[in-house]
Amino acid sequence: MKLLHIILAGIAGTALMTFFMYIMTFITDRVMKVTQILGTMLTFQTSPDGNLSDSRLAVTVGIIGHYLIGIAFALCYYGLWLLSIGQPDFQSGIWLGIGSGLAAIIFWYSFFVLHPKPPAISLKPYLLSLFMAHLVFTFGVIVTYNWLRS
Template sequence: MNGIDIILAGVAGTAIMTAFMYGMTFVTKRVMKVVKILGTMLTFRTSPDGKLSDTPRAISIGIIAHYAIGVLFAFIYNSLWSRGVGRPDFESGIWLGIGSGVAAIAFWYSFFAIHPNPPAISLKHYLVTLFLAHIVFTYGVILAYNFLK
């Protein structure tokens, strides 16, 4: 698999995951907008009352960071598969999704813990939904990867 195809698979998986998170925001009426949360925290733009930033800079940085991480995960998956660790299939996908979800929970929990002014969101609900979103992400990468292969 060439690098461009891996990047495209990572972008596809990230887009599907992002849509899932925004859909969960709509369904649950809870803040799950991962791009805005990430951008707000990376730019230190949480409002005094704990709301997310709507600035173009925060949103742009959130998008770039989120998609870069998704592409990085796709390269990690490809590296594992090329070494014979799992395959881009349903069975391996669940394990990669769970592993990615656990890594995401660890990252976000730590990021909220060390951030001087994190947004006022329900972290518990966000982390549970983010875990599920990483399983969705992994299957998005696998679908795109197999389509492009």
């Protein structure tokens, strides 16, 4: 049952994070649609002018990939808690969020550098927003996990 709780918490945290990034897209008028960026890059479907792909395949791959990564992060948190490294609380959430955010920045920066044709987005604001989104994600996981096990 705990595994189901952490998987559901990972899904909830990922949904909150995705929502946060779409809000940032709206507020900043910059492309920060994380699932569509991920899907475009994983399917190598960046348009010739550098725009994101709207294809069903790219969108589907992006959504599935993003939620699987979110579940993997939540499982890592759970593994740390089992090892008595932190716990599902506010203080640990800050450190987990910072760590997750830094890991995401390293991953995404590397992904953009190594990709043969990444989408034309402003990388610096995207990475900064992604860092903040991982704090949202982490607290979404913690709050959901604690609610489900109560």
